Amino acid sequence: MMVVLLVLPLLSALFMLLWPRIAPLLALLTASVCSLVALQLLLLVSQQGSQQVLLAGWPSGLAISLEANSLSSLLILLTALLQLLVGLYAFATHRRDKLGAGFWPLSGMLQLGLTALWLSRDLFNLYVCLELLGIVAVALVSLSGDKAIKPALNYLLLSLFGSLCYLLGVAILYGAYGVLDITVLASQWQADLLSSTALLLMTLGLMLKAALWPLHGWLPAAHAAAPAPVSALLSALVVKGPLFILCLLWLQLAGATQVAAVAPWFAGCGLAALLLGGVSALRTPFAKNMVAYSTVAQLGYAMLALGLLLRFNQPLFAAALWLFVLAHALAKATCFLAVGEITATLGGKRISTLKGASQTMPLAMFAFAVAGGSLIGLPPSGGFLAKWALLQGLWLQGGQLFWLLVIVLATLLSAAYVFRAVVLAFNRADPVAPDFAPRILPQWLALLPALAVWAMALYSEPLLQLLKQEGL
């Protein structure tokens, strides 16, 4: 089943390169089949426990090991579903937006890279997945044409630097222990200078690639320059890949003293991301930049949850971390698609373009507001679930008043930038006139993930159970 999930996107991407005409059809077909298979995998894993595979039939150590636990299969399902949705959106708007034939094979390879990354439990194979992901993301950003070349090139250079840092760390670990398999490595782990250096190098590279504060500088330009469907994929999925590896490293490999040393730093970075990212989102004059800065801020929650998880080792924080990732992926897909649709129809990049959008494009604006509700953490949305898990965990620890205050402040900030857009949209006195009749289908497609993120609240109990026991 894992093989199908890996081979199908790859083969379809290759066929799309050969016959560009049938590319959209192939892409949609692949994404829907993959969604079904991923759902089956999730059911299988939740019934029979995690599935481990040693590739190529060689003994452990020699072969690359893959593992599908419930978190991996949930992320695979999310990837396939978002691919399907974004593919539908891109197909619905491809005449207007001139996305170019390059989008379809690249999105197939993006799915391959992400699926391979969620499954892999081998340090070097993870590097290859990271590299694949980085290059495909840069190629997708450069689909916008000449104006995107500079952000794309910055992204490429920084992402290569991040990959090289990670690779250097892997090389040091291989030199020290002679194995690459994470489970085998964890059993031999010693918390000495060598392993600390390797961990620091890998963390530096991964934080750069995941745009975690203070290494987030490339993200707003790159995500804002990309076409709307691409920004949705990048913000929702691609930055989560390095974050996943970061969690693997610190939760499975690192020794107790190393964890204790780094936990406050992670929490501090998360805190700074929340506050400074929120302020930047509030100040920027451009609509897509606002959504991109909001990604920086929201990644701060994940980082904060990781830091607290490392410090207190409380399973609620693990649940909070992955709930943030899931809720943010769905909400951000909606935000980028809705804002892309509105700015394309109303013609303009600034937030002031949104003026009166509740009248001219009510559906897209509704989608944005609903997704914004989850970003703020209004009940009963996925964002609320995540925040509730975080607060509950802090409450159980007791005496963490400082963090509680910070979370309240960050929530107010995110409410401020979401409402800044929404209030403008309800200013109906002098609405910005659309350049052409707004189209209904893309707006509905933008609304779907927002509805899904609110539906997450319905499945809160099984989700919490599943993510709490997993925690990587």
Added chain:
Amino acid sequence: MSLLLFDTILCLLLLALALASILSRQLAHAVILYIAFGLMMALAWARLAAPDLALAEAAIGAGLTGALCFSALAHQQIQLKPDVLSWPQRLWPAVFVLLMLGGVLAALLQLPPTASQLIAVTQAGLGNSGVSHPVTAVLLNFRSWDTLLELVVLLLALLGARQVAPEVKPATSWSLSLSWSRLLAPMVILLAGYLLWAGASQPGGAFQAGALLAAGAVVLRLNQQLSWLSWSNFWIRLLTVSGVLVFVLTALTAILLTPGNTDVVWLRWPPQLAAGIILLVELFATIAIALTLTVLVAGEPASTGAELGCGEGV
């Protein structure tokens, strides 16, 4: 003693070339120095008893990257003047690099002298892998999933570069270089074939052979030959993706060929067929790598190339 002298000079030369390449005022000089650096680096790998890396470094690091840099320079319409940086601007990266270097060196001094226990496991598995050269066995049997993904990465580099590639200006070729490149072409094909075949038992293999083949093809393309070699030609596209395609299809066939079909193991080659399978995969990988690198370096031929009736036109 003489070897020690050689190593010292090599290290000093590497440092000097790297510094000169970074500090050079003219980009063309920097590229030439960088190519020289690549060649010295290949020597260094050879001295470190890693002939596979030396071959790859010479072909890709020195040869193709140099050609890529030169073609990028040639595409540049305006003469770029390098920005004059202030001292603090130069100082910060230097401090950062020195700090990182110091940290990594301090860590590397702690490396244990023992060899990895995987070497023994690799030697034990070599008998069933179908080849006798351990590097090839790791690349195409033990960790073939990595190699497959790396081939996809190479293909992606081409796809990404194609989106931003400018039009290639038609240039006239020099008659001496034209005849020289034609003379070289059969030799390059022969050498690439040898490297590919030798990969089973000694250093060599698909990446090196492909890079060599690409170097020959790039020289021909720069001399306005091989005008059919463009992405718009369906057969070229087919051969370019064939590296990954044949790899995947072979793996799927191998699953079907496995008797019993009790548990499906992705990318397992049946031991008695492994040698043939690896050669097949490597053959197509070589062709794909060569074509990918050629199209990447030389770009699309100017639209006049279609007049020869070989391509489908742009």
